[in-house]
Amino acid sequence: xxxxxxxxxxxxxxxxxxxxxxxxxxxxxxxxxxxxxxxxxxxxxxxxxxxxxxxxxxxxxxxxxxxxxxxxxxxxxxxxxxxxxxxxxxxxxxxxxxxxxxxxxxxxxxxxxxxxxxxxxxxxxxxxxxxxxxxxxxxxxxxxxxxxxxxxxxxxxxxxxxxxxxxxxxxxxxxxxxxxxxxxxxxxxxxxxxxxxxxxxxxxxxxxxxxxxxxxxxxxxxxxxxxxxxxxxxxxxxxxxxxxxxxxxxxxxxxxxxxxxxxxxxxxxxxxxx
Numbered sequence: 001x002x003x004x005x006x007x008x009x010x011x012x013x014x015x016x017x018x019x020x021x022x023x024x025x026x027x028x029x030x031x032x033x034x035x036x037x038x039x040x041x042x043x044x045x046x047x048x049x050x051x052x053x054x055x056x057x058x059x060x061x062x063x064x065x066x067x068x069x070x071x072x073x074x075x076x077x078x079x080x081x082x083x084x085x086x087x088x089x090x091x092x093x094x095x096x097x098x099x100x101x102x103x104x105x106x107x108x109x110x111x112x113x114x115x116x117x118x119x120x121x122x123x124x125x126x127x128x129x130x131x132x133x134x135x136x137x138x139x140x141x142x143x144x145x146x147x148x149x150x151x152x153x154x155x156x157x158x159x160x161x162x163x164x165x166x167x168x169x170x171x172x173x174x175x176x177x178x179x180x181x182x183x184x185x186x187x188x189x190x191x192x193x194x195x196x197x198x199x200x201x202x203x204x205x206x207x208x209x210x211x212x213x214x215x216x217x218x219x220x221x222x223x224x225x226x227x228x229x230x231x232x233x234x235x236x237x238x239x240x241x242x243x244x245x246x247x248x249x250x251x252x253x254x255x256x257x258x259x260x261x262x263x264x265x266x267x268x269x270x271x272x273x274x
Contacts, residue, residue: 004048005268006195006229027080031233033070039155052079067099070205072272077100077136087124095131102134116150134158139165140209144180170202185220192221195229198238207247214251223262
């Protein structure tokens with residue numbers, strides 16, 4: 001099975017996508033399953049994991065409803081308010097839907113880089129683990145060192161780092177990001193998504209600009225802990241689905257068939273239980 005492990009849908013009229021403004025013109029419109037289906041067919045992709053794009057439970061319920069109507073969406077990563085006293089009950093309710101595979105707090109937008117370490121999150125995290133859900137970590141490089149401490153707090157947590165922790169490729173910031181990523185990759189539970197990197201590069205990015213970052217992800221996580229994702233439709237800000245897919249296949253060409261199959265599908269299937 002070929003899997004896109006990271007894609008989104010949204011409808012602007014919902015009003016809960018605070019980050020999505022007219023300044024992001026290429027993606028400031030509705031994106032629904034009918035838009036993605038032909039793209040997946042063009043690239044022979046069988047299935048996707050649909051990931052939240054708003055910090056509301058209502059949006060999670062919305063994307064779960066879309067997943068129920070989309071043959072290719074095999075898993076959903078939703079959102080819950082981990083700080084709320086009601087979080088354990090809300091997470092347990094969401095977990096009753098078999099399409100829900102994980103949760104993702106929008107850590108990249110939280111000012112405090114050590115937010116994830118606060119004790120008030122423990123009831124939510126405990127429930128997430130008990131329900132067998134995965135934790136998508138939406139990090140930036142400044143979060144990597146606190147995240148290493150976070151992992152020690154929850155030894156049974158199944159984790160995937162989204163977008164390689166979003167290194168600042170356009171600024172060629174590599175030397176601080178790389179060792180911090182290597183550190184968290186030493187934990188065998190931690191997986192990573194080869195996604196979202198094109199949008200961290202300059203607008204006129206070339207494949208060579210992103211290659212060192214992909215090479216490090218492959219080195220750190222190996223094919224069995226690395227999964228490909230498009231980050232569609234956000235990737236339309238950086239050349240689009242086809243451009244990122246072509247670049248990705250070129251980056252993976254040096255690997256053998258089994259290794260490519262893992263990154264392009266098998267790792268996601270196993271990690272999310274698709």
